[in-house]
Amino acid sequence: MDWSWLLVYYPQLLHGLWITLALLVLSVFFGMLMAVPIGFAQAAGPRWLAWPAKAFCTFIRGTPLLVQIWFFYYGLGILFPLIPELRTSFLWPVLREGFFYAVVAFSLSYAGYEGEVMRGAFLGVPKGEIEAARAIGMSPFTLVRRIWFPRAVRLVLPTLAGETVGQLKATPLAFTITVMDLMGATNMIRQNTYRTYEPLMLVALFYMIITFIMVLGFNWLERLVPQKR
Amino acid sequence: MKFSRRVVFAAAAVAMMASAGSAMAEIRFGVAAEPYPPFTSKDASGKWVGWEVDLMDAVCAELKEKCSIVEVAWDGIIPALQAKQFDLIWSSMTITDERKQTIDFTNFYYDTPTVLIGAKNGDMDITPEHLKGKVIGAQVSTIHQKYVEAHYVAAGAEIKTYQTQDEVNQDMAAGRIDYDQADGAALDAFLKTDQGKACCELKGQVADDPHILGAGVGAGVRKEDTALRDRINGALAALAKAGKFQEITAKYPDLAPQIVLPKP
Incomplete structure (x- = not known):
């Protein structure tokens, strides 16, 4: 065991940690933003909305995440030479960075999986509660905001906790498209020091600690909304 | 733990020295599993082809050894060599002082700007x-x-x-x-x-x-594998003498102006 490299490389590791957290938070935020309407459309929407939502979830869940990431990063990369104006446009600083593609791919992936979870959640809210809300004259919007959505989220909070932990462990794929996340930094250390086990052990510990904190956070959230049946 | 590992290490080194004279079962060449034309890449049927593959075949013919290619990720190729997943790195690896601290190299077999x-x-x-x-x-x-x-x-x-x-x-x-x-x-x-x-x-x-x-591309070997290093060096020298390098390079007309070959 040799840990002397830690003194040299800890700034890169901390920077990588920051990138990993940014990937996780951004993709869960944007993913959830998409997943709620996607789930609701499938559970209660008209057929012309339900069908594309279903198709989206099936497509995302039916293809490997790595393929999706490379599809966006290298796939779109092939198209850039066809539009030379792009390189001088204001969008280019974003389009040239792997981070942007990673956030897009991870968000869509999270939306695909959680869209399906939310569909089940919306369907799982007891009909009686919804009918009761209607009976006291709640508008459809208030019904969703006050009853249907909060009840649905509470039903699937434990599932969402697990899925979000899964999302964290999907983020290392970003290093394959030049993003220097926690995994990217670890690989750089491995390559520069020719040490294999110590950096990998440390990065595993990092992911475990983040997971532990996330699980604590979700437990706290679950206790915040007491559930009685 | 440390002590016992050292014993195993010493035993392995002794065994290797003992067997150095006789032919090995097979020499395993570690190649990065990625296209690196014109040196190493896979053709449509999945067979490794390229200048370095041709040279490998020539080296093995010279040594009268059976050889095989082990595919490995480039970024872990040195640890894989040390873990004995194969016997030498044959993947356009440049001989540098930094790498020499970890592994040993044969003489160079090509150099390119x-x-x-x-x-x-x-x-x-x-x-x-x-x-x-x-x-x-x-x-x-x-x-x-x-x-x-x-x-x-x-x-x-x-x-x-x-x-x-x-x-x-x-x-x-x-x-x-x-x-x-x-x-x-x-x-x-x-x-x-x-x-x-x-x-x-x-x-x-x-x-x-x-x-x-660095100083050109050579085959990377484990530091204790001096016998293998010397045999590869011998084969490379013999091939240079026989004009085999020029013969192989002639198959790659685009490559000829780009590389420097070992002189006999």
């Missing part, structure tokens, strides 16, 4: 001062990564690293990086593809830095 390619715009200045603020792509764990970091990043450029040279070239074509540094021979092959022709041009050879850019 280090060049930069960039977007077709006629700007041929590649001094570090001129490339300030530009993004340069390089494959990880290569002399090119080290060189870009030491010379260009130090002068204010940005580096992006990739797992394979193929991916650097992809992003060069996409315009996500401004420059792509690699071996002249490998980039020459890329510039001759449709994609390479459309996007890029040769900017020139980078200023030499022997400490980083």
Whole structure:
């Protein structure tokens, strides 16, 4: 065991940690933003909305995440030479960075999986509660905001906790498209020091600690909304 | 723990010395599992082809040994050698002082200049001062990564690293990086593809830095494997004497002006 490299490389590791957290938070935020309407459309929407939502979830869940990431990063990369104006446009600083593609791919992936979870959640809210809300004259919007959505989220909070932990462990794929996340930094250390086990052990510990904190956070959230049946 | 490992190590070394005279069962050549034309790449049927594969066959014929290729990820190729997953690195690895601290090398079997390619715009200045603020792509764990970091990043450029040279070239074509540094021979092959022709041009050879850019490409061996190193060196010398290097290179007309071969 040799840990002397830690003194040299800890700034890169901390920077990588920051990138990993940014990937996780951004993709869960944007993913959830998409997943709620996607789930609701499938559970209660008209057929012309339900069908594309279903198709989206099936497509995302039916293809490997790595393929999706490379599809966006290298796939779109092939198209850039066809539009030379792009390189001088204001969008280019974003389009040239792997981070942007990673956030897009991870968000869509999270939306695909959680869209399906939310569909089940919306369907799982007891009909009686919804009918009761209607009976006291709640508008459809208030019904969703006050009853249907909060009840649905509470039903699937434990599932969402697990899925979000899964999302964290999907983020290392970003290093394959030049993003220097926690995994990217670890690989750089491995390559520069020719040490294999110590950096990998440390990065595993990092992911475990983040997971532990996330699980604590979700437990706290679950206790915040007491559930009685 | 440490003690017992050392004993095993010593026993292995003794066993190896004892068997050095006799023929080995098979020499396993570790090749990075990625296309690196014209040296190592896979043809449509999945067979390894290229200049280095031809040379490997010639070396094995010279040694009268059975040889096999073990595919391995480039960024873990040195640890894999030390873990005895194969017997030598045969993957266009440059002999550098830094790598010599960890492994040993045979004599060089080819050398190629280090060049930069960039977007077709006629700007041929590649001094570090001129490339300030530009993004340069390089494959990880290569002399090119080290060189870009030491010379260009130090002068204010940005580096992006990739797992394979193929991916650097992809992003060069996409315009996500401004420059792509690699071996002249490998980039020459890329510039001759449709994609390479459309996007890029040769900017020139980078200023030499022997400490980083090293002394040509050799086969990497474990430090204790001196017998294998000497046998490969013997075979390379015999091949050079027989004109075999020129014979192999003649099959790759584009490569001939790009590489320097060992002299007999």
